[in-house]
Amino acid sequence: xxxxxxxxxxxxxxxxxxxxxxxxxxxxxxxxxxxxxxxxxxxxxxxxxxxxxxxxxxxxxxxxxxxxxxxxxxxxxxxxxxxxxxxxxxxxxxxxxxxxxxxxxxxxxxxxxxxxxxxxxxxxxxxxxxxxxxxxxxxxxxxxxxxxxxxxxxxxxxxxxxxxxxxxxxxxxxxxxxxxxxxxxxxxxxxxxxxxxxxxxxxxxxxxxxxxxxxxxxxxxxxxxxxxxxxxxxxxxxxxxxxxxxxxxxxxxxxxxxxxxxxxxxxxxxxxxxxxxxxxxxxxxxxxxxxxxxxxxxxxxxxxxxxxxx
Amino acid sequence: xxxxxxxxxxxxxxxxxxxxxxxxxxxxxxxxxxxxxxxxxxxxxxxxxxxxxxxxxxxxxxxxxxxxxxxxxxxxxxxxxxxxxxxxxxxxxxxxxxxxxxxxxxxxxxxxxxxxxxxxxxxxxxxxxxxxxxxxxxxxxxxxxxxxxxxxxxxxxxxxxxxxxxxxxxxxxxxxxxxxxxxxxxxxxxxxxxxxxxxxxxxxxxxxxxxxxxxxxxxxxxxxxxxxxxxxxxxxxxxxxxxxxxxxxxxxxxxxxxxxxxxxxxxxxxxxxxxxxxxxxxxxxxxxxxx
Numbered sequence: 001x002x003x004x005x006x007x008x009x010x011x012x013x014x015x016x017x018x019x020x021x022x023x024x025x026x027x028x029x030x031x032x033x034x035x036x037x038x039x040x041x042x043x044x045x046x047x048x049x050x051x052x053x054x055x056x057x058x059x060x061x062x063x064x065x066x067x068x069x070x071x072x073x074x075x076x077x078x079x080x081x082x083x084x085x086x087x088x089x090x091x092x093x094x095x096x097x098x099x100x101x102x103x104x105x106x107x108x109x110x111x112x113x114x115x116x117x118x119x120x121x122x123x124x125x126x127x128x129x130x131x132x133x134x135x136x137x138x139x140x141x142x143x144x145x146x147x148x149x150x151x152x153x154x155x156x157x158x159x160x161x162x163x164x165x166x167x168x169x170x171x172x173x174x175x176x177x178x179x180x181x182x183x184x185x186x187x188x189x190x191x192x193x194x195x196x197x198x199x200x201x202x203x204x205x206x207x208x209x210x211x212x213x214x215x216x217x218x219x220x221x222x223x224x225x226x227x228x229x230x231x232x233x234x235x236x237x238x239x240x241x242x243x244x245x246x247x248x249x250x251x252x253x254x255x256x257x258x259x260x261x262x263x264x265x266x267x268x269x270x271x272x273x274x275x276x277x278x279x280x281x282x283x284x285x286x287x288x289x290x291x292x293x294x295x296x297x298x299x300x301x302x303x304x305x306x307x308x309x310x
Numbered sequence: 311x312x313x314x315x316x317x318x319x320x321x322x323x324x325x326x327x328x329x330x331x332x333x334x335x336x337x338x339x340x341x342x343x344x345x346x347x348x349x350x351x352x353x354x355x356x357x358x359x360x361x362x363x364x365x366x367x368x369x370x371x372x373x374x375x376x377x378x379x380x381x382x383x384x385x386x387x388x389x390x391x392x393x394x395x396x397x398x399x400x401x402x403x404x405x406x407x408x409x410x411x412x413x414x415x416x417x418x419x420x421x422x423x424x425x426x427x428x429x430x431x432x433x434x435x436x437x438x439x440x441x442x443x444x445x446x447x448x449x450x451x452x453x454x455x456x457x458x459x460x461x462x463x464x465x466x467x468x469x470x471x472x473x474x475x476x477x478x479x480x481x482x483x484x485x486x487x488x489x490x491x492x493x494x495x496x497x498x499x500x501x502x503x504x505x506x507x508x509x510x511x512x513x514x515x516x517x518x519x520x521x522x523x524x525x526x527x528x529x530x531x532x533x534x535x536x537x538x539x540x541x542x543x544x545x546x547x548x549x550x551x552x553x554x555x556x557x558x559x560x561x562x563x564x565x566x567x568x569x570x571x572x573x574x575x576x577x578x579x580x581x582x583x584x585x586x587x588x589x590x591x592x593x594x595x596x597x598x599x600x601x
Contacts, residue, residue: 169468176472 001084005096008070012062013100020104023054024111031115051112051142055105055150056179062101063158064175065168066093067305072167080308090305094298098155105151113143132213135276137187140215144283149290154179156297163304186289192217194285195278199227200271203259211271218272227270235272241265311393311401318379319402322371323409330413333363337420341427356428360421361440364450365478368410372457373471375406376592380465385599399596403589406454414450421446434570435510436486443574448581453478455588462595485580492576493569497522498562502549509566516558523563533558 006013070076079089120133133139140146157179161171200211207216218235221244222228229235247261262268274282316323340356376399379385388398425433425442433442456478461470490512498507499522503514515530516537517523524530533556540552553559565573 167466167468169466169470169472171468173468173472173475176475 001088001092002096005092008093009062009066009097009100012065013097013104016058016062016101016104020054020058020108023050024108027111027115031111054108055147056154056176056183058105059101059151059154059156060158060172060175060179062097063155064162064171066097066159066162067301068162068166068168068171071162076308086305086308087302090302094159094301097159098152101151101155102148105148109143109145109147112147116143130213132215132276135215135274135279135282137191137215140191140279140282141187144279145287146283146290149287149294150179150183153182153290153294153297156294156301160297160300160304163301182290182293186286190289191282191286192274195274195281197272198275198278200273201227201268202271203262203268204255205269207271207273210275211273214273214275216271216273218270220270221267222270224266224268228272239267241267311397312405315401315405319371319375319406322374323406326367326371326409326413329367330417334417334420337417337424341424343428357437357441364414364446365453365475365482367414368450368453368455369457369471369474369478371406371410372454372459373461373474374467375402375454375458375461376596377461377465377467377470380461380599381467395596396593399593403455403458403592406458407451410450410454411447414447418443418446432509432567434565434567434573436489439489439510439570439573440486443570444578445574445581448578448585449482452481452581452585452588455585455592456481459588459591459595462592462599481581481584485577489573489577490565492580493565493572495563495565496569498564500560500562502553503560507562507564507566509564509569511562511564513561513563515561516553516556517561519557519559522561 067076070079080086082089116134116139120131124131134143141150154175157175158171161175161178162168165171165174197217198210198214200208202208205219205221207219220229220235221238221240223230223239229237244261244265244267247264248258250257253261376385379388389395391398421442422433425438429438431438433439439445453474457470457474460474460477461467464470464473490510495512496509513530515524516533517530518525518533524532536556537549537552537558540555541549
C-alpha cells in the first residue's frame, strides 16, 4: 500500500522537490553573497513574498489532489473496493503525502535558518548593531518550527477541502484564501500575546537596548501606575495631561527637566515588546496552534471519507 | 449557437448575477449609512475586497468556459458539429463577455456613488481609482478572457482559476506601476513648499529654476539638502529665502482630478487590448487541440 500511495502522488511530490530545490539553490547563492557583503536588500525583494507563500502553496498542492484527485478521476471506487480497508488506504496516503511535504519543508527551513542567520550577522555588524532580526514578523515566519506547522496545516486543509469539493483545482483555489486568512489572523491578532510581552517603562520617550532590538508591539504615554492602557482605551490613547504638555513645551529642555516633567505629571512612557528571548516559546505555541488546526482538518477528512457511499 | 453557449454556462452566469446583486445591495446599504463612523472605518477593508472582485468574477466565469468542456470531453461533441471551432469559441466568448461586461457596467454608477458617499479621497488617487469608473469593466473582461485562455491550455477549470489569480495580480501591478505615465502629469511650481495640490501626487521636491523634472543623475530629493543646510546655518531665514538663494523652486508633480477620465480610458484600453490578446491565445489553443 505504501508503494501505491507513493506512486499515485509521485509526480506532484517530485515537482515540489524540483521547485524547492531551485529555491534552495537561490537561497544558498544569495546567502553566501550576503555573508560577505552589506546586503539587506535580499530581505526586501519580492522574492521574500514567494517564501511567505511557499508553505501554503506547497501543502495545498500536495494535499488537494490527495482525495479530490481520486474522486475526480473515479479511482476512489477502485481504491475502496480492494481488500485494503478504507482506513488503511487513507492512512497510507496521508502518511506518505504528509511526510513528504514535511520533509521537503524541513530541509527548506534549515536552509532558511542559515539564510536569515546571514541576514542577522549582516544586521548586527553593518546596520548599527540590530540584533532582533529573528523575532520580527517577517523573519519569524520563515525560520523555525512554524514553517512546518503552516505546511502541515495547508496539507490537511487541502485534503479536507478535497473531500468536500471533489475537484483538486477548485479545492486548491479555495484553500489559498482560507490559508491566507488563518495566517493573517494568527500573526496579527494572536501572536503578540501568545507569550506575555515584556514591558519597559521610562520617563522619557527612549527605549532600552533590549526593547530597541526586539519586536516592538506598542508604545504609549500612560499614567505612572499603569503598564497597559486603562480599561476602555487602546494603545492609541496617550495620556497627554495638560500639565505634562505645558511643562515639556518650554524651549531648550534638558533631559533631566524632561524627565522631571513626567514625574510631576504622574505619567511615564511604556514600551511593550516581544524580546528575542521569547522566540522559541512563540514558535512552539504558534506551531501548536497550526498543528491543532491540522489535526481538526485531519479528523474532518477521515469522517468525510468514511461516509462515502460509493 | 448563442443559445447553446448560454445554456451550457447558464448556472455560472446566474450565480454571477446573484453575486453582483448581493454586492449592489451591500454597496447601497453601506453608502446610505453615509459618513457614519462604522462605514469610514470599514471602508478600507471594503476597498480591498472591491478591488479584487472584478478579477475574481471574470476569472471564475472564464476558467470554466473552455476548460469545463475539456474536462467533460464535450469538446469532441462540439467540434464534430457543423459549426467551426472559431464560431463555437466566438459565440462562447461573446456571450460570456456580454454577461461579464454587462454585470460590471451595471455596478459602475453604483460604485461611483458609493465612493462619493463613503470615502473622502479623490477618485484619481490609486485607492479609489481601482474601484470606480470604466476600469472595473476592463479588469473583469481581461480576467474573463485570461481565465478562458488558461483554461484552454490547462484543461482543468480549478487549476486554471488558481493559475489565473497570480497572473491577473501581476498584470494589475504592472499596469498600476505605469499608470502615472499614461497621461502627462501636471507640474505645480511654487517658490517654496506649500500645501499639497488636489490630486494624485506623484513626486515633489526642490528643483533648479527653469526645470520641472530632475536633471540627469538626480532624483527629486537630491537638492533638498541644500535648503536644509541653509536652514541649519541661518535658522531665522525662511524656507523661501533659502530656496531663492540656492536658485531652487518647489515643484509638485501630480495627476489632477481632471485627468481622471483620460487615465481611466487609457488603462481600460490597455486591459481591453490584453483581453483581445487572451482571446487570440484561446483561439490558437483550441485550434491546436487534437480532439
